[in-house]
Amino acid sequence: MIxxxxxxxxxxxxxxxxxxxxxxxxxxxxxxxxxxxxDKIGNFSLNMLRSIGIWRSVGYVFLLLFFLDxxxxxxxxxxxxxxxxxxxxxxxxxxxxxxxxxxxxxxxxGNYLRKGxxxxxxxxxxxxxxxxxxxxxxxxxLGIVNTIRIDALTNQQIEKETTQRLEVLQKVEIRLRDVQxxxxxxxxxxxxxAGNAPIIENSQQLGEVKTKFKEFIDNSRVQTNKQAEIVRKxxxxxxxxxxxxxxxxxxxxxxxxxxxxxxxxxxxxxxxINN
Numbered sequence: 001m002i003x004x005x006x007x008x009x010x011x012x013x014x015x016x017x018x019x020x021x022x023x024x025x026x027x028x029x030x031x032x033x034x035x036x037x038x039d040k041i042g043n044f045s046l047n048m049l050r051s052i053g054i055w056r057s058v059g060y061v062f063l064l065l066f067f068l069d070x071x072x073x074x075x076x077x078x079x080x081x082x083x084x085x086x087x088x089x090x091x092x093x094x095x096x097x098x099x100x101x102x103x104x105x106x107x108x109x110g111n112y113l114r115k116g117x118x119x120x121x122x123x124x125x126x127x128x129x130x131x132x133x134x135x136x137x138x139x140x141x142l143g144i145v146n147t148i149r150i151d152a153l154t155n156q157q158i159e160k161e162t163t164q165r166l167e168v169l170q171k172v173e174i175r176l177r178d179v180q181x182x183x184x185x186x187x188x189x190x191x192x193x194a195g196n197a198p199i200i201e202n203s204q205q206l207g208e209v210k211t212k213f214k215e216f217i218d219n220s221r222v223q224t225n226k227q228a229e230i231v232r233k234x235x236x237x238x239x240x241x242x243x244x245x246x247x248x249x250x251x252x253x254x255x256x257x258x259x260x261x262x263x264x265x266x267x268x269x270x271x272x273i274n275n
Contacts, residue, residue: 052108052109052112055105055108055109056105056106056109058105059101059102059103059104059108060106062098062099062102062105063098063103063106065098066098066099066102069091069095069098070092073091073092082145082146082149082153083146083150083153085142085146086143086146086147086150086242086243089139089142089143089146089247089250090242092136092250093246093249096249096253099132100253100256100260103125103260106121106122106125107122107125107260110266111266111267119267122264122267123267123268125267126260126261126264126265126267127261127268129258129260129261129264130257130258130261132253132254132257133253133256133257133258133259133261134254134258136250136251136253136254136257137250137251137254137255139247139250140250140251143243143246143250144247147239147240147243150239151235154232154235154236154239155232158232161228162224162225162228165224166221166224166225169217169220169224172188172192172217173214176210176213176214179210181206182200182201182202182205182206185206185209185210185213186198186199186200188213189209189213
């Protein structure tokens with residue numbers, strides 16, 4: 001803005017009026033721009049308020065759908081079953097974004113434009129958030145314990161299946177030792193190979209078949225042990241990855257639920273609710 005010269009202003013009163021008019025014009029222009037911005041903000045806020053009812057309705061629907069999923073997950077209950085408890089944890093963590101979005105939509109707008117029943121609902125949801133947060137934090141040590149238990153059960157199952165296969169091979173090996181002639185050898189091979197057995201014409205062929213069959217049994221025994229170890233390692237690795245994922249998700253979810261409880265203190269204050 002041009003700064004007027006004091007002497008010239010004193011000598012010519014018209015110059016003072018001109019500069020005053022310029023100042024008034026600038027102030028009026030700034031005021032108009034501010035009014036336009038305020039009007040835009042007001043229109044935006046009004047449009048947001050018009051849609052807040054939709055947000056809350058969608059939030060309630062999301063929460064209802066989550067409770068339906070929760071009922072499907074928990075029924076029928078199998079408490080003390082580590083595999084079922086781990087599956088429950090994984091299913092909850094996989095769906096945990098739904099209740100968070102639902103709470104965000106439901107709590108939006110605070111107490112503004114609330115119906116009477118919503119005040120009790122908001123207070124209940126705030127306390128449910130605290131309960132859910134504590135529950136998810138408790139899921140972490142439970143998930144770790146269940147991971148150890150599931151790994152032990154898996155190892156027992158693998159060991160059991162491996163032992164059964166080795167026992168079958170042991171029985172076949174005992175029968176192989178008792179083979180005295182070609183007929184016995186053909187019968188043994190036929191039982192194992194679905195009735196298909198080679199023709200053994202002399203004792204030399206019988207010895208060769210017995211040797212190859214013994215090598216087959218030894219190789220099968222080695223392969224069975226190797227396969228069991230591979231399955232054990234792969235299963236443990238997959239279980240560990242799932243455990244880290246779901247236990248970490250449970251920890252984060254628990255902390256976030258407690259934060260929601262802290263940030264919705266206004267929903268639990270009676271004086272504010274009654275207003």
